[in-house]
Amino acid sequence: MSTKTPLALAFPLQGSQLIEASAGTGKTFTISALYLRLILGHGDEACGFGRELLPPQILVVTFTDAATKELRERIRTRLAEAARFFRDETPAPDALIAELRDQFDSPQWPGCANRLDVAAQWMDEAAVSTIHSWCQRMLREHAFDSGSLFTQSLETDHSELLGEVLRDYWRLFCYPMQGDALNWVRSNWGGPAALLPRVRGLFASERDSDEGKAPAELIDECLQERRAALIELKMPWRQWADELLAICHQGVASKTVDGRKMQARYFEPWFEKLKAWAEDESLEQLDIGTGFTRLTPDGMAEAWKGHAPSHPGLDAMPKLKSSLDALPTPDAAVLQHAAKWVGARFEEEKRRRAEMGFDDMLLRLDAALQSDGGERLATLIREQFPVALIDEFQDTDPVQYRIFESIYRIEDNSPETGLFLIGDPKQAIYAFRGADIYTYLRARQATTGRLHTLGTNFRSSHGMVNAVNHVFARAESREQGRGAFLFREKNGDNPVPFLPVESQGRKEQLQVAGQAVAALNVWHLSTDQPLSGAVYRQQLAAACASEITSLLNGGQNASAGFIQDGKDFRGLRPSDIAILVRDGKEAQAVRGELAARGVRSVYLSDKDSVFAAQEAHDLLSWLKACAEPDVERSLKAALACITLNLPLAELERLNQDELVWETRVMQFRGYRELWRKQGVLPMLRRLLHDFHLPQTLMTRTDGERVLTNLLHLSELMQQAAAELDGEQALIRHLAELLAVSGQAGEEQILRLESDEQLVKVVTIHKSKGLEYPLVFLPFICSAKPVDGSRLPLHYHDAEGKAQMSLKPTAELVAQADDERLAEDLRLLYVALTRAQHACWLGVTDLKRGNNNSSVLHLSALGYLLGGGASLGESSELKRWLQDLQQDCPAIHIDEMPQPTDEHYQPPRNDAVLSATLLPKRKASENWWIASYSALRISDVLSGGSDEAPDSPQAQKLFDDERLNPDAPREIIAGGADIHRFPRGPNPGTFLHGLLEWAGDDGFAVSREALEDAIARRCNLRGWEGWITTLSDWLQHLLKSPLPIAGGQPPVVLEQLKQYRVEMEFWFASHKVDVVKLDELVRQHTHRGVARVAAEPVQLNGMFKGFIDLTFEHDGRYYVADYKSNWLGVDDQAYTEQAMEQSILDNRYDLQYVLYLLALHRQLKARLPDYDYDRHVGGALYLFLRGTRADSRGVYFARPPRELIERLDRMFQGKPEPKSEPAWEQGVLL
DSSP states (O other): OTTSOOHHHHSOOSEEEEEEEOTTSOHHHHHHHHHHHHHHTOSOTTTSOSSOOOGGGEEEEESSHHHHHHHHHHHHHHHHHHHHHHTTSSOOSSHHHHHHHHTSOGGGHHHHHHHHHHHHHTGGGSEEEEHHHHHHHHHHHTHHHHTOOSOOEEOSOOHHHHHHHHHHHIIIIITTOOHHHHHHHHHHTOSHHHHHHHHHTTTTSOOOOOTTOOHHHHHHHHHHHHHHHHHHHHTTHHHHHHHHHHHHHHHHHTTOBOTTTOOHHHHHHHHHHHHHHHHOTTOOOOOOTTHHHHTSHHHHHHHBSSSOOOOHHHHHHHHHHHHHHTSOOSHHHHHHHHHHHHHHHHHHHHHHTTEEOHHHHHHHHHHHHHSTTHHHHHHHHHHHOSEEEESSGGGOOHHHHHHHHHHHOGGGOOTTSEEEEEEOGGGOOOGGGTOOHHHHHHHHHHTTTOEEEEOEEOSSOHHHHHHHHHHHHHHHHOSSSSTTTTOOOTTSOOSSOOOOOEEOOOSSEEEETTEEOOSEEEEEOOOSSOBOHHHHHHHHHHHHHHHHHHHHHHHHTTSEEEEETTEEEEEOOGGGEEEEESSHHHHHHHHHHHHHTTOOEEEEOTTOBGGGSHHHHHHHHHHHHHHOTTOHHHHHHHHTSTTTOOOHHHHHHHHHOHHHHHHHHHHHHHHHHHHHHHOHHHHHHHHHHHTTHHHHHTTSTTHHHHHHHHHHHHHHHHHHHTTSOSHHHHHHHHHHHHHHTOOSGGGBOOOOGGGGGSEEEEEHHHHTTOOEEEEEETTTTOOOOOOSOSSSEEEEOTTOOEEEESSOOHHHHHHHHHHHHHHHHHHHHHHHTTEEEEEEEEEOOBEETTEEEEOGGGSHHHHHHHTTOOOSSTTHHHHHHHHHHTTOTTEEEEEOOOOOOOOOOOOOOOOOOOOOOOOSSOSOOOOEEEOGGGSOOOTTTOOSOSSOOSSHHHHHHHHSOOOOTTSOOOOOSBOSOGGGSOOSHHHHHHHHHHHHHHHHTTSOOOHHHHHHHHHHHHHHHTOTBTHHHHHHHHHHHHHSEEOOSTTOOOEEGGGOOSEEEEEEEEEEEEEEEHHHHHHHHHHHSGGGOOOOOOOOOEEEEEEEEEEEEEEEETTEEEEEEEEOOOOOSSGGGOOHHHHHHHHHHHTHHHHHHHHHHHHHHHHHHHOTTOOHHHHEEEEEEEEGGGTTSTTTTEEEEOOOHHHHHHHHHHHHTOOOOOOOOOEETTEEO
16 A cells, blocks of 8 residues: 555646545645646656646635635745755655655756746745636736726725615615505615615526516506405405304304314404405405414314314315415515616626626626637636646635636646646535535536545544544435435435545544543433523533533643653643534633633634624724713713723712712813824723723733724724714714624734634634644534525525525425535534544534424434434434444543533743843944034034935035025016025025036037026026026036146036036944044145134934035046035126135035045945046035136135045044154164
8 A cells, every 4th residue: 555656646737637635634735746746847648747837827726815825835835845855955844745756867856956946936926816816817917808997996895886776776766656566665675775685695696577677567566466366365255254153153052062172262253353354355464373273174173072064164274374475475576676777787887987896806707708709818818827726626606617617628628738626525615605516516527537536634533533434424324315415316326425534643642531532522411302502502501611621620730631652741721622613602602601610712703803892882882972072871871881891889979979970071071182183093092091991901811802802993993084074974984883793804803812822612614624633512413494584595406506586485495405404514524524633512402493393303413313314202312322323432422511610720821020131232322314414513504403414405405605584685586697696595506406407418408408497497486587697607607618726627517428416425424523523624625724613523323415516527536516605796706715715614625525535435436446646636616606707616626635534534433543653774753
């Protein structure tokens, strides 16, 4: 057996194949192994795909977002592990990968490893998705071929739009109604809101309603039919009532009747009602109580002493009630009309708004594939995804199946593509979501001969697997019944057989009091009569909670837990236990009993909404009180709510003490003020803290959950408030959500890390795919048989097609209940296969309602025990259970243990806080971003702030000359002289902006472009009179030769080729003392002339700035800065001495030195042979108003190399090198 190749390696990677994987048999492991093989191109012609694939070419479809994330990560991890193993970096992650590597030659291993690595890195783009998101992607990517819009928004909740469409229907068809039709609609439908849930379920049904007939017409026709049928039914009863009354009186008079069963005081009211009903044409209802059974041939025979009289009325009576119930009603026809119209308009509206719901994604892709261009679309998708793996295929539905059938042609089994369907029909439990096991069975038939099974359970212990095998195999082999899952035909065919699986077993073993525990423990609650569901829940919940408490206490004292060779005993913990239930009612029963014994639990359900919690109702009370604090009733309701849990004495003081009441009113007025000013979230947080809720809640066992719910609800309210107007709108919104307990995904209760440590109470549907060491199924006998009261009734016809009926017959109800029982059997299989070590079942004989007969056989477990036969006596259940136990030591049957008062004390967390660790140095340092404008020169010059400017314009506002705020502002409308142009930072920034624009356009700007740009800017500021002056000035400046010292040729701006406008620089500054920096600059520039000193500050962090212009000229690099400073009334004022004095007065010397330092650092980093003397030209200060002066308004400076290098070291935080002493001919100078 050990030499047999595992299915994951032998599986043919071509054509259409079906893998049936029973619970716990390693389905996800197999999927990831198949993925690995596809990436590597593994396999010969018979079992390989024929070429290597990459993640975007392999489609993997699952049914939930959570499963998608988990599967993607599992595949990524498997690819990465395999890549390392192929390189011999790690041992084999598992035997399968080792066997896979052996099937490649060793020289191929490095290539395989690279391919696996690439695939692992590409997994973010892998086509692993839910069916819905994949359909949405296909519609978007193939918009032309699918005929869909390029952009469509996904709307997760269309209830508002549907309500709108339904109101349109109501206005269109119901408003014009009159007479009987109007009365019928008002009494049967009420309004659009009541009609909505009834119509929604009918959208997908095949409709055969009368085309073209309006609802009013349909109702009138049907009501006429009903009247005619009723008149016909009543006609003979006028006469029959009198005749039967006479017979009864005669029987009483002649004493031929049993006086206890037939008395005039009983039968006279029956006949009065019968007569009144028969004579009144409008009266439909007839209620004669027990008369319906007494006035029948059997009833009369029972009451008559001799030969009972015969009469046609007595023969007709048994059918009278059913005839009345079967009178024609317009309900079905009108509902179908409404569904058809509303459905069509709903689709139309969604398309008009370019919106899609989740179902629309599938329906539209399906429609596109069935249309004329469908084959081309299918070919494109096949080329895009040559291989598809569909996980959880038992949960498919007809639309999904048709999509994959259209693309991959399942029956054709083409070797060019691969479609691998993976599922387990025994776990098809999502019929309520539209999943359809009959669709799976069609796929099973289409892949005849290509069915593969995974036959070893890796999840559970040997005993657990044997017990489950025994329970289902026994029902499978039994002659009566229809197999374990109700699919066996009379000819013996069974498309959903139960096949026993092998077990690998588990390394650890469960022990209680030193003894191994049986895998399947059945608790029998023995009774003489069938019990009601409420008593069953109460008894089993208490017994279950007691057993769990005992086990957990055993876990604490080391008498219950897990043993494993070579490892320490591990005590049982709450997180090892799960209780599986069908609904919230069962969950509530068992959680209440657990809480009473000190055992904390968490309820996990797909419908677990935060709006269903008590805190949500209390929050509504708080909001009402905060919105209207002066309303006594709402304020008292808020203060008395469960969550606040105020002492009764304090609540009583509100009634007794006026001051206390007034204080509370003022407190809630404060909340209203806060709500209006800051929002609902700050207000609720204040309320929580004022009432000390965080502290008080955390002392309760469920406090963490309650507090989390409150904070979650507060955040949801804050989000909703952004779209709602006013307090009352928010209160109304919350009330609506509470009415439906919240349906959207974001309202799911937030999970806490601490939830993982609790006993889990889980719905069976939610538990699918999960596993737990110990599982309790205390209420496994409960069932909800289909009785035809909930419409529409869903069932499948003989061909396995889904149907629904609004007028179900008894046969259809029986068929639907048969399908319900089949799904309950699959639910039971899912529940039993969650357990790793042991499972407990609560079993008793049950009744339904007031009827005392047993309904145990209608439950899944009852069917497995009795093969569909009903239980004659409740005591027979014990024999059924003993028969089940026979030949299977893993099953243990016992009386239900009596509940105990044993309490559980969770272990205390005795961890002690260690001493606080203190850092050896100060954690914070004065790190900041500085700039030239942050250097404080004096109070007069330092109008800037410590913050570095974040744009050239912000820097310019600081750099340019500042005017005395008290000086008169003379705004000149226009002029022919740049000297008269307005002064100050803003005009300076304007001139600077013109040069920046010219630089961005290459400086060589035409006169027309120049005038146009200046005109646009001037017009914005009302400076139209300056357009010509500024145009002349700028054109002259761009063409002027600007002199440079040192014998260099002059610079002409429009001739520059290498330059950067507004070059931004950043460099680090390490504790630079600005006073020392200033001393160095004064010492090395402008012949050491005295000037205003910089104020002491330390630069530590980053230094930044913007250089107006950095350019290369004749092999040297220069910085230039534009200054709009006004030095005098004409060109004569712009002499070199005047410009130098302006530079010194404003301390621009510091600025150009720092700019040249930035340039020095940049060139040092970029030029391989950089030398300051050879490459740095210097700094040009261009006084913009003096460009026509002899000096051209240019002041040129080039600080010495020593200064720049010393500053460089200073900013790096390096010390100055010690100068070597000079020697001359042996004498120290």
